[in-house]
Every structure is written in structure tokens, then in C-alpha cells.
Amino acid sequence: MRSAEVVLCASPMVSLSFVAGTLEVRGWPDPGPAVSGLVWDPRSQCHRAAASAFSAVVRALMHAGIPFEDHARRYGDLSTPPRAHREPRPFQLEALEAWRRAGGRGVVVLPTGAGKTHVAELAIDLARRDALVVAPTLDLVRQWHEQLGSTFRVPVGVVGGGDYELHPLTVTTYDSAYLHMENLGARFGTVVFDECHHLPSPSYVLAARACLAPFRLGLTATPERGDGRDALLTELIGPVVYRKDIVELSGDYLAEYETERITVDLSPEERAEHDAERSIYIAFLRANDIRMPAGWSRFVSLSCRGTDGPRAMTAYCRQRQLALAAPGKLDYLDHLLWVHRDGRALVFTNDNATAYTVSRRFLVPVITHQTKIRERTAILKGLADGTYGVVVTSRVLNEGVDIPDANVAIVLSGTSSVREHVQRLGRILRKREGKRAVLYELVTANTSETSSSDRRRDHSAYRSNP
DSSP, X not given: OOOSOOOOOSSOSEEEEEETTEEEEESOOSSOOOOXXXXXXXXXXXXEEEGGGHHHHHHHHHHHTOOEEEESOOOOBOOOOOSSOOOOOHHHHXXXXXXXXXXXXXXEEOOTTSOHHHHHHHHHHHHOBOEEXXXXXXXXXXXXXXXXXXXXXXXXXXXXXXXXXXXXXXXXEHHHHHHHHHHHTTSOSEEEEETGGGTTSHHHHHHHHTOOOSEEEEEESOOOOTTSGGGGHHHHTOOEEEEOOHHHHBTTTBOEEEEEEEEEOOOHHHHHHHHHHHHHHHHHHHHTTOOTTTTHHHHHHHTTSTTHHHHHHHHHHHHHHHHHTOHHHHHHHHHHHHHTTTSOEEEEOSSHHHHHHHHHHHTOOEEOTTSOHHHHHHHHHHHHHTSOSEEEESSTTSSSOOOTXXXXXXXXXXXXXXXXXXXXXXXXXXXXXXXXXXEEEEEETTSHHHHHHHHHTOSHHHHTOO
8 A cells, every 4th residue: 555655765855853743844945845734943943844744745755756864754564464354344345445545544434333443453454554543432442452452463552541551553542642642643654533523622633733644544423513623634634535324234234223202291380390490591591692502601601690690500400400301201211111121221311410310210220421440341241241131321322332232222311412312323233133223212392302302313314214
């Protein structure tokens, strides 16, 4: 596989060096080839760019026939091929070929359960450069560590969670990449960004720019972000080179599934309280010319002042609690858990308080961000082996965690995020013989939940499953 890597020349005119997450270029001709982001640095008396410009700088020099010497790259060739081989599915080979044609740079969009990890392993083997995998959570770091170790049968390094061990194959978190990339950025020729929709966050962008790896692969089920910063993925990784959605893979490669939205009514007393509290909250917004959701920070600030502010915040919390955790929802959840008593169910909530309420009422294990990794692993193992038939969680299982035996998802409450809703569906789509998955969404009628539900279902996975 050809790449924009360095050829050592006998009489170099240009010298490239990696310095604290940047590319230092000395001897750049004037005029020289145009490279976006390469600027003169008067402090160091040289040209400088983000380390991520390494590939573009090398290509420009090679195209112009300008000799250069590379002191920047510190990665080697990955000499160990995979020792465990799984037959790729046709769409995985299509994704790999699309990435190869794009020069080894780009984003692959596949639904949860479709085998994005295998695509990454194929890409790492194709590029054959020391590789770094960046994942959003320590749970996912653990999964990647186990998977890469099983496939390549070599020691796999870990940076994060108190570990700092480097090997030609290494896994790290986004937070650790941000902290250490100015030192690690030249050590790897391939970088894989798992759940890459996290990458455009302001701090993580810096980590991507401080890495000079010419080969870049992004993996996600939903690249779009509400803030529009997903446009940065093209600069940081490359364009979307391949995409398959849930409906295209359902049946053949993912479990058959159905979704059902169930509307639950408040009791007359709950309705009266909800509407009264919401009226107080809305009146406060109008009196202070606050428009949601953009005005959330201002609302929080004003809610600390005077008497109206705290009362408005109390009203907001109460009407929201009645909508998201209506007693009628818990009653219907009781019914669903009985119907699916022989299945493996995940119950999703929007907040920890509701998750703990469900756990206490139904005597089922709960996983939140407060749950220690060892306990979380034990609970998920119990779900897999049948010790538990139900696990309730707030939002920590939305992403990445492999739960192949789960076949029922019950969304008790959530945000309006399309990504979150698709991720929750994806948790139950791992294919098993004879498996048919079902997702229930419980929505409180005539509350803010109704519009949130409409927004989060704006995806092809739900349009064909009303």
C-alpha cells in the first residue's frame, strides 16, 4: 500500500522534525509548494505546521521533486501479521477497499454489531505500520486490548487508566491521547479513532492534529453531531469513504428487529401538577427572553437569583421528572419485563436517579457512571450467562460495549439525540441464530418528551419501523 512516507535523500534541502505535536520544517524553498497550515514561525526561524500535516508536506515535496530528510517519523513497520483470521463479510471488504482507494484516510460508518473492529484490524494489517487505537472509554480500551491481542498474538500496549505501556500496537483513551499526543504523535503510522464522532470536541481535535500518522481510520455508527463540528472529521481523519445503515444489514448480518413506541398518560393529578410546574418554568423563560436549548447556561445562571429563579428551576426539574419517570411508565415496564421474562433485557434511562429507582423496584442490577469497572464487568457477564435477565443503565451503555445476548431494549427516557437512540438500538442487534430483537420506547403523552421522541427517531432505522 503506497503512502506519503519519507524517502531519505543523499543531499537533503529540506529537513522535517517532530517537535511537541508539531511538524518543524527547515529549508523550505521560497517560493515552495502550497501546503495548507504550513506557516513561517519567526521564533524558531523555520516553517511549522500541525503534525497531522506530515502527509501533505511529504506529498508536496515528492510531487515537486524537492529532496528532503525525515527526522519526524519514529514509527516502524508492523512486522507481525494477524495470526487469527476471520473471514471478512462482503461489506467489510468493501469498506476496506474504499479506505484503501482514499489513500488510507477516511471514516467508515457501520451500525453497532456490524464488525467495525474487524475492519480496523484489516486496515492495520493492510497499512503494516505501528498502530494506535483511540477509544472513548476504559471499557472499550479493554475490549480493544483483548481483541487486538487475540488477533495479532503480540503484546498490546495501553495508555490510560493509570497505565503507560507502549508497544507497536497500543490502545488509549481520547482523554489520554489529548494529554500525551505531543510525545506519542510520531510513534505511530496508523491511528484508528473508534467512535470518532467524539473527535471534533475542542480538546480532542488537538490530539488529532498532534499526531503525524499518515494512515487514519475513523469508525462510527453516527458521525453527525448536533453542533455541526462533524465537518472537522474530513480534516482530522478524511472523508466518509463507506457507509451502511442498520436497515441495509438487518437480517443478513444483524438481527432482525422491530421498534415500538408506547405512549403513557399521566394521571389527572399528575397532569395537573405537570402543567402547573411547566407553566411556571415557561413563564420564567419568557420573562427573561431565554430561548432553549441555546439559553440553558443563562437559565442556570438566573435560577440562582432572587426568589423567581430558584422556583423556576424547581418547576423545571419537577415537570421533567414527571415526564421522564412517570409512574405509568414504571407500571408498563413491569408488564414488558413479564412479557420478555425469558429474554435478556436492557432498560435505558436518561439519569441515574431513575435507573436506581428501577433497580430498587424490580430488584435488578444497575450500571451507571458510578459503577466500578470490575462490578460492571461482572454484571454484564451475568447478563450474558443468564444469571440476570434484566440490567438497567442510565447512559453509560449507549456506546461501544459488546452485549451480544441482549435482545430487548426498553427506553424509559432519553435525550432528543438521534445518535443516542441509534446506539441504544444497536446494543441488541448482534446476530444470533433465531434471534429477533425488539426496542420499546415509552413516551409520556403531551409533554416535552413527545417532541424529543420525534427528533431522536429521525433515522432510517426507525422510519421503516414505526
